[in-house]
Amino acid sequence: MNEYEKAECWKNCSPEQWDDWKWQIKNRIKSGEQLSKVIKLRVGEKEEIDECLKHFNMAITPYYASLIQADNPQCPIKKQAVPTIAELTVDPCDMADPLCEEKFSPVPGLVHRYPDRVLVVLTHKCSMYCRHCTRRRVVGCEDFSLGSAQLNAVISYIREHTVIRDVLLSGGDPLVMSDDWLENIIRKLRDIPHVEVIRIGTRTPVVLPMRITDGLLNMLKKYHPIWINTHFNHPLEITPESVKACQKIADAGIPLGNQSVLLEGVNNNVDTLKELFTKLVKMRVRPYYLYQCDVSKGIGHFRTNVAQGIDIMKHIRGYISGFAVPEYVIDAPGGGGKTPVNPEYIVKMDDSGVTLRNYEGKTYFYPNPPR
Numbered sequence: 001m002n003e004y005e006k007a008e009c010w011k012n013c014s015p016e017q018w019d020d021w022k023w024q025i026k027n028r029i030k031s032g033e034q035l036s037k038v039i040k041l042r043v044g045e046k047e048e049i050d051e052c053l054k055h056f057n058m059a060i061t062p063y064y065a066s067l068i069q070a071d072n073p074q075c076p077i078k079k080q081a082v083p084t085i086a087e088l089t090v091d092p093c094d095m096a097d098p099l100c101e102e103k104f105s106p107v108p109g110l111v112h113r114y115p116d117r118v119l120v121v122l123t124h125k126c127s128m129y130c131r132h133c134t135r136r137r138v139v140g141c142e143d144f145s146l147g148s149a150q151l152n153a154v155i156s157y158i159r160e161h162t163v164i165r166d167v168l169l170s171g172g173d174p175l176v177m178s179d180d181w182l183e184n185i186i187r188k189l190r191d192i193p194h195v196e197v198i199r200i201g202t203r204t205p206v207v208l209p210m211r212i213t214d215g216l217l218n219m220l221k222k223y224h225p226i227w228i229n230t231h232f233n234h235p236l237e238i239t240p241e242s243v244k245a246c247q248k249i250a251d252a253g254i255p256l257g258n259q260s261v262l263l264e265g266v267n268n269n270v271d272t273l274k275e276l277f278t279k280l281v282k283m284r285v286r287p288y289y290l291y292q293c294d295v296s297k298g299i300g301h302f303r304t305n306v307a308q309g310i311d312i313m314k315h316i317r318g319y320i321s322g323f324a325v326p327e328y329v330i331d332a333p334g335g336g337g338k339t340p341v342n343p344e345y346i347v348k349m350d351d352s353g354v355t356l357r358n359y360e361g362k363t364y365f366y367p368n369p370p371r
């Protein structure tokens with residue numbers, strides 16, 4: 001436990017309880033009433049939250065709730081965790097399933113969009129339900145995890161398709177499940193000779209860092225190469241606890257990447273993202289993607305103009321270490337996949353060569369070899 005203040009309602013919990021991920025999950029905040037005991041809410045805010053909860057779930061771990069700056073109406077932690085009435089506004093462009101994951105799903109729970117890799121949605125549960133979640137059509141709406149028959153169908157599909165060399169376990173958050181449940185799946189995947197890499201997508205290092213136990217890591221280590229991608233969006237999420245979780249993962253030999261989402265009012269400015277990305281590499285987490293926010297229902301208030309995202313990237317690439325700069329991508333609505341959107345660095349290109357614009361806006365010429 002560290003510098004943050006625990007709310008009154010948790011003052012009696014022991015350090016052992018606080019550091020136990022199962023206690024954190026059991027004590028998640030799921031209603032406006034519970035939240036009002038943890039942070040001071042605006043007049044009418046509790047009612048607003050309850051209205052949203054008729055449509056979407058809320059769950060906030062006590063740990064993540066303790067990071068909320070109650071006196072800051074623009075708190076980036078709060079914006080990611082606490083629903084607002086804006087979620088009930090549906091934009092004309094909104095879609096329930098913008099990435100067409102259902103269309104690309106040959107068997108339930110598996111999405112096969114790219115040639116050599118698949119996504120497996122193991123569960124719809126998460127430890128915290130992010131307000132900006134892309135998969136909010138399913139995540140947190142139903143208490144679903146793949147059953148053994150469905151799991152066998154997923155494993156059979158992967159076994160029969162020898163082109164699949166990379167399996168991405170996602171959800172929901174696979175790490176809300178028990179070590180044994182996960183090991184059962186990972187072992188079966190490891191038994192398939194053409195599966196080279198197993199990846200896990202999880203937000204637990206950010207919202208439930210106590211989930212990263214020695215037991216979990218000792219289990220994962222047996223099945224290398226395992227990669228983990230996590231989801232930090234703001235420097236305030238970098239705490240002694242989350243740093244320690246990432247350190248343990250890296251020490252277990254698991255390369256760690258980060259997938260951020262560009263979110264209006266949370267992190268859509270150069271300084272915040274520069275601080276986030278440089279702090280991540282300091283804790284051995286490689287910024288991997290910066291996502292343009294998807295067109296899922298009820299998250300329009302988080303979306304930014306694409307031109308702004310490109311401009312932000314223009315002020316980041318070249319200014320900080322290359323490996324601290326993620327790829328800015330739009331996951332193309334309609335199922336087009338992740339598509340890089342970059343500032344324009346090529347001014348002109350013909351047979352004679354390429355005129356380049358560098359990060360400072362100066363132009364240079366690279367000559368093509370003569371034919």
Ligand SMILES: *Cc1c(COP(=O)(O)O)cnc(C)c1O
Binds near residue numbers: 111113118119168338
């Ligand atoms: C994001 C994603 C992947 C992984 O893509 P990478 O670019 O390799 O990280 C695989 N399948 C689906 C369906 C995805 O959405």
Ligand code: SF4
Binds near residue numbers: 172
């Ligand atoms: S952790 Fe991921 S899947 Fe879960 S609510 Fe957040 S964004 Fe959605």
